Structure formats: structure tokens, C-alpha cells
Amino acid sequence: MKVAIYGQIQNDLNTHTFHSLVSILKSYDVTVLVEQNFYNLMSADEPFETYKELDSSYSLLISIGGDGTILRAVTLIRNSGIPIVGINTGRLGFLATISLDQFETSIEQLLNGNYQLSKRRLLSVSTSIPNKDIEHTNFALNEITVSRKNTTSMITVETHLNSEYLTSYWADGLILSTPTGSTGYSLSCGGPVITPESKNFVLTPIAPHNLNARPLVINDDTIVKLKVTGREKEYLISLDSRIVTLPNVCVVTVKKAEFYINLVELEDKSFLKTIRKKLLWGEDQRN
Incomplete structure (x- = not known):
């Protein structure tokens, strides 16, 4: 071994x-x-x-x-x-x-x-303007995030799903999360928790400036295109913890990766047990 x-x-x-x-x-x-x-x-x-x-x-x-x-x-x-x-x-x-x-x-x-494997879907990224950092490692297990850079002003994220226009989010940024990442940054921004075996991704806006911008769960076969505009000429894209700067004219395309990551799941460490222990899921001190 x-x-x-x-x-x-x-x-x-x-x-x-x-x-x-x-x-x-x-x-x-x-x-x-x-x-x-x-x-x-x-x-x-x-x-x-x-x-x-x-x-x-x-x-x-x-x-x-x-x-x-x-x-x-x-x-x-x-x-x-x-x-x-x-x-x-x-x-x-x-x-x-x-x-x-x-x-x-x-x-x-x-x-x-004495364990089993949990197959976790990843996201893959391509950009309309080549970027060597993204080309070298163009995938993420948790999430892809576009966000503002060097400004306190919000950005506009024009979003298309399978070439159909969805909306333009006016916010600090937008998270596209996998089920694995749904318990991370997306959750802290109000997104739902998705079980690992679900064939979905979730779009979660970051501090949107309108009350009807809510997280949206989409099929993981969806191809998402994002175009950012704002007062600054550049914005940030993060692939999990890896951050890259892109110009506003650069369009980002995100889809599911062609491979999985095999996370080891020990017999006493299931996803449901983990959210109860780590997130205190449903815990109520009155009961």
C-alpha cells in the first residue's frame, strides 16, 4: 500500500x-x-x-x-x-x-x-481571454466565485444558463457552488445545504441589493456564463481558495468537470452525522 x-x-x-x-x-x-x-x-x-x-x-x-x-x-x-x-x-x-x-x-x-468512497462533483472553468493560472488548474471542489476588486461599489454579474439569459445580479459577487461547497461560503451567504449525491449546483448572490435575488438550485448539466461590469476595470474570480484577477471584458464559462474526487467516508462519519455535529443541524435547546 x-x-x-x-x-x-x-x-x-x-x-x-x-x-x-x-x-x-x-x-x-x-x-x-x-x-x-x-x-x-x-x-x-x-x-x-x-x-x-x-x-x-x-x-x-x-x-x-x-x-x-x-x-x-x-x-x-x-x-x-x-x-x-x-x-x-x-x-x-x-x-x-x-x-x-x-x-x-x-x-x-x-x-x-473499513470505509466507503463518496464521489464528489467538481466545477471546471474556462475564460474568453486565456489565463495561465486558470488553464493550469481550472477546477474547484467547493465553489467558483466572482467578486468585486479594489472598490466598495457593487458589480453587475450578467448570468446566462445554457445560453438563456437569467438575470443581472447587482451585488458584491456571485457564488456557483457544488453540493460539497454548499456547506461553505454559499451557506454563509444564505444558500441551501445540498446532499453530496445530488446532481445540482447552486447560484448564490453575495449581498445583493434587491430583495428578490435569492439562491437558485440548478441541474449540474447546466452551462453557466458570467459577464461582469462595474466601476473598476477588473474583478476577482476564486476557484476554492485560489484567486485570479480578470478584466471585465473576460467572460467566464462554468460547467461540471469531467472527473470526480473520491472523499473517504468512514463508517461513523456520514454526511448527515457531520451536519448534525458540525452545523448543529436542527438543534433546539428547548428539546
């Missing part, structure tokens, strides 16, 4: 978790490789094999960090199909579902094959 380890930040908690993880993996005779930059941060006393890119020869990727670390790890996995699971050393841990208090038990479950 060949396992990749990935992380972004060096601190005492991540360092301790890293060494504990490696110890468990080696006790199961697992071949361990550490992402090159993370290995340099860890300054490990013992040598490890490292990697810069991943391929289908890996059985699993384990990230150490929060949900942002998982989103960054997805850019390494791409369309390889490698399952990914996260050890949560961050805050919410909605995607990174292995908690530190159940760390050893969860890793043993993984290595014994």
Missing part, C-alpha cells in the same frame, strides 16, 4: 500529528511519501521519500490540516482518482473528518479498509 501525506502549515500540532501518523502507517508496513514542500516544513529527523506530483499508483492521500488543506490537496490529485481523507487540525473540519480524539482508531479503520 502506497500512501501520500500532504499539509501546508508547520506548527506543534501538525508536527505531532505527522509523526504519529507515520508511526501508525509504518506499523502496517505502508509505503509513505510526503509532499516535498510539507516535508521541508516538517524538518523531519528521519529521511522520507517525497513527491511533487501524484499518479494512480497511490492508494490514498491523507491531509493534515483543515478543510482548506483538503481543497489544496485536490489540485494535486486532479483526475487520478486517488481517495483523499483529512485529519482535522484546523477549525470546523467539515471535509477533514478525522478528529484528533479519534485519530488512531480512524487510521486503523482506513488501513483495514
Whole structure:
């Protein structure tokens, strides 16, 4: 079994978790490789094999960090199909579902094959004006967002669905979210929670200046085109946590990607259990 380890930040908690993880993996005779930059941060006393890119020869990727670390790890996995699971050393841990208090038990479950895979749809982006940053990594697991730049004024986001005009949102921006991302930025802007297996995306305006602009759930086969206008000549587009500046004349086209990301779901870590625990779903102190 060949396992990749990935992380972004060096601190005492991540360092301790890293060494504990490696110890468990080696006790199961697992071949361990550490992402090159993370290995340099860890300054490990013992040598490890490292990697810069991943391929289908890996059985699993384990990230150490929060949900942002998982989103960054997805850019390494791409369309390889490698399952990914996260050890949560961050805050919410909605995607990174292995908690530190159940760390050893969860890793043993993984290595014994006591899990299932949750196939998560991604979004892919193309632009009418070529952009090398987007061309290199043109997909997102959580959401695609267009937003204002260098201004407090709102922008107008002209939106078409399958070439048919929907509306022009007058807002701070617009989020196009996957079911996976529906519990993230979209939720904080009033969007609905969508279960992972749903074949939908959701359009959620950011602070719209009209009362009848509400989140809209659309079929995931829909091709969305966005054109931004505003007082500034540029706007921002973010693919999960990766931000790129585009000129207003640049039209963005978003559709579902041609591949999935395989998120590991342990037996006691289902989506419904996670929203009850992390979002306190339906909790009422009166009952």
C-alpha cells in the first residue's frame, strides 16, 4: 500500500500529528511519501521519500490540516482518482473528518479498509481571454466565485444558463457552488445545504441589493456564463481558495468537470452525522 501525506502549515500540532501518523502507517508496513514542500516544513529527523506530483499508483492521500488543506490537496490529485481523507487540525473540519480524539482508531479503520468512497462533483472553468493560472488548474471542489476588486461599489454579474439569459445580479459577487461547497461560503451567504449525491449546483448572490435575488438550485448539466461590469476595470474570480484577477471584458464559462474526487467516508462519519455535529443541524435547546 502506497500512501501520500500532504499539509501546508508547520506548527506543534501538525508536527505531532505527522509523526504519529507515520508511526501508525509504518506499523502496517505502508509505503509513505510526503509532499516535498510539507516535508521541508516538517524538518523531519528521519529521511522520507517525497513527491511533487501524484499518479494512480497511490492508494490514498491523507491531509493534515483543515478543510482548506483538503481543497489544496485536490489540485494535486486532479483526475487520478486517488481517495483523499483529512485529519482535522484546523477549525470546523467539515471535509477533514478525522478528529484528533479519534485519530488512531480512524487510521486503523482506513488501513483495514473499513470505509466507503463518496464521489464528489467538481466545477471546471474556462475564460474568453486565456489565463495561465486558470488553464493550469481550472477546477474547484467547493465553489467558483466572482467578486468585486479594489472598490466598495457593487458589480453587475450578467448570468446566462445554457445560453438563456437569467438575470443581472447587482451585488458584491456571485457564488456557483457544488453540493460539497454548499456547506461553505454559499451557506454563509444564505444558500441551501445540498446532499453530496445530488446532481445540482447552486447560484448564490453575495449581498445583493434587491430583495428578490435569492439562491437558485440548478441541474449540474447546466452551462453557466458570467459577464461582469462595474466601476473598476477588473474583478476577482476564486476557484476554492485560489484567486485570479480578470478584466471585465473576460467572460467566464462554468460547467461540471469531467472527473470526480473520491472523499473517504468512514463508517461513523456520514454526511448527515457531520451536519448534525458540525452545523448543529436542527438543534433546539428547548428539546
